[in-house]
Amino acid sequence: MIPEIGHYALVLALLLAVVQATLPLWGAARHHVGLMAIAEPAAMLQLAAILIAFVALTWAYVASDFSVAVVAGNSHSAKPMLYKVTGVWGNHEGSMLLWVLILALFGAAVAQFGSNLPPTLKARVLAVQGTIGVGFLAFILLTSNPFLRLDPAPLDGQDMNPLLQDPGLAIHPPFLYLGYVGFSMAFSFAVAALIEGQVDPAWARWVRPWTLAAWSFLTIGIALGSYWSYYELGWGGWWFWDPVENASLMPWMAGTALLHSALVVEKRDALKSWTILLAFLTFGLSLVGTFLVRSGIIISVHAFAVDPARGVFILLLLAIMIGGAFALYAIRAPRLKLGGFFAPVSREGALVLNNLLICTATVTVFTGTLYPLLDETVSVGAPYYKLTFVPLMAPVVAAMVIAPLLAWKRGDLLGVLGRLKFAAVGTIIVMLAALWLRVGGPVLAPIGIAFGAWAILGAATQIAERVRLFRIPLSDSLSRAAGLPRSAWGTAFAHAGLGVALLGMIASSFWSTERLELAKPGDRFDIAAGYSVEFDGVHVTEGPNYEARKGALKLYHDDSLVAHLAPEKRFYPVARMRTSEVAIHTTAIGDIYAALGEQQADGRWSLRLYHHPLVPWIWGGALIMAFGGALSLSDRRLRVGVPRRAVARAVRSPA
């Protein structure tokens, strides 16, 4: 019964989305208040309907109702409850339902919190959001219905892929989707603005919080995915340039560029048509990501359903939505008034540089990901991206420090560089320290460290400049700091966070140590940085739905016992899969990582031991970036006192 309720709720949601997509749009064109007002309740009801469907599906998993096809295909009665719930979105159909749920959530949020939006803009934004909903709800109901039944119902399910039975799965996709799908708001706002015919600072003020929220969520989502593959896939890597990873990176980069270009629209009323285009591209890349994972067109660790028919459907949705947006752009954008002029060396100029480099890097990743489709004999892996992506992004990091200190319209580069002299000296000191600590190591490492240090010190300088540190009494500086707008702190934290993450990436990429050993109980091995490990043997054990061989290792730091590590090799009988569960000991400045291999003929066990310096800083840095985003979001100026458009324009009597 309950799955049927869920099914009907989805159909209801589709109907509501159709209403939301059409009537308010018509109402906005005619300035008909009543029709426009339909948007809000439609959005709220749509959210309610999809929520009912989602809860119904969750119930089916929790109750292990194997008459529902997706539950039978992806769950098992012996599966731990946590994974029964998170398994809801661990497959194609369920994850699409999560997708539209978040879409509706954002729509409802605008309906609820967008009270200071002009009525026509709000109606149009919700209408566009509704259109996207129509497309994807139709996709679900026609090709990926999670409520299809099996008759007769099997006695038990086929269990979920063991790799997915992990706490990381609980939070990685929801955050990722909050990001991906959140960018739909930027898209909707951009389309609405083009329909309205004006893009102005007020519009940018409204768009930025939504984009910032989506961006922050996506940052966390990507970081979680990276961390998850680090500990789950068993070899200590955290980024593989896998097509699906790239599919999440591209919208993130476009979103970063969008945040920065929206700033220019807001402060200087310039770069308008470019920002609109970028908003389309960002959401377009989100849709490309959705497409790549589900169409089977590309090989990937993550690929979901491999079904060309579904792929064609999503491709059509993409073509219609983004194509429609681009068509609107071709018609309306040339009419947008050109904005404020600025000198090449200015904050706007620096932001244009930011956009140029980031977008070029994004296109590079896009090309690398899709190139094997063009030329079947060639494949593109990490070496390509290291040679193209890194040189493009390095100048971004360097310029990121200079830009916040440059003035709008016309900046004094030499003056800014002068104010950065302490940051520069600090960077050089850090670089020399890195060189000295790792004599004879790869030469790129200290250079990379320098970039990371520059970013952090530069962010500190940005704050120091604004509170006039050391130039006025300290107590005055502190009170200035307390009064600084939150977005200034947000910027500083976000930029510093990138620097922290960069330090982690460089250190773990260049300075990791590896020991591969064959061990019998009692053997002891030194790893690095004063750590050593003693092997105590392997014993057989069991989990709820797996059998395991569990290794016992004692971790010593300078001869004092620090931790017990228990790497495992598991076998899941229902899914007939083997996994390797790594044991990690995390400290503030690095990880000790141990993986158990196979037992040799002579009874010794193969052990892989690693030291990854600063690797936690990668994800710590990402969290700091997201925190910066959240700080900026909490800036009152973004929510209160948003300028209202001149009243004269709104009072236009209908013909």
Place this chain on the structure above:
Amino acid sequence: MIWRPALAALLLALALAAAAGAVEPEEQLADPALEARAREIGQELRCLVCQNQSIDDSDADLARDLRRIVRERLTAGDTDDQVMAFVTARYGDYVLLRPPLRAGTLALWFGPVVLLVAGIAAIMLRRRRRVAAEPFSAEEDRRLAQLLDHEKAP
């Protein structure tokens, strides 16, 4: 005499900079310099039955076989290029994680640079057109003439 093992250890440490995940202890070559080369080559070769992993990072049988072959050929005296050629003769350029630079991949390798230059050109073009596209109005023309006359006057 202690220099050689020390240098070898250093080379090994250098090469192991990127930790390779799936190499088994018993696969490693005794000669650290050769093992270091094997690791570098391994990072450049794709595991064909996995998804986007190098042969060094993969647990698959085929990856293990290819790792062994790389080490055998290195021990037999092949240069790095010869080892790569050995593998690509059998599996094609697809097995290379770094796409080779040839006619078909020019767009791939030079695309980013070309795009960057095109972007800069587009921005500059738009600025120039902007400046040219806003001619003075008649009023401003008159004012300019007045100012110039003022300048000329003694």
Place this chain on the structure above:
Amino acid sequence: MRRLPFLLPLLLLAAMAVWICGLLLSGRDPHALPSALIDKPLPAFALAALPGRSDGVASTDFGGKPMLLNVFASWCVPCLTEHPVITKLGQEDGIPVLAINYKDNPADALAWLRRNGDPYLRIGADADGRTAINLGVYGVPETFVIDKAGRIRYRHPGPLTPDLVDTEIRPLLAELAK
């Protein structure tokens, strides 16, 4: 003309959408690799027979007429799926099919053949898989079409299906027999 840059995104998107749609509908398998040895002579190899048999297979066994080379193993599930297709080709249609037994336990392989039928003209055991690697094999099963001059003309990774046999293999064999 001034409008052209604004039309560019739409045009690019349209072009890419058409291209990708074509790829999707073509039914291509993203896991299938083109062989690097097409039109090249079969690499030299000689594999011993399975115990109790006197055949074995070598590259010199090919040539003279178009033949198939099938790589199989008893532990490989899709090999079992395609075996009826191979059997039909070998026994009913009289096409010579030679086989490489890949990384298999000889006793298991013999038992598998007894159980499922042996349509092969000759079988060689490739215990360590090196010969297969020399042929660019990356999984089992795989099937090659070798022409009269001993050159590889076609390689299919994965199990053969009756559909594939009808649309690709038979026409090719007929072509090569001329």
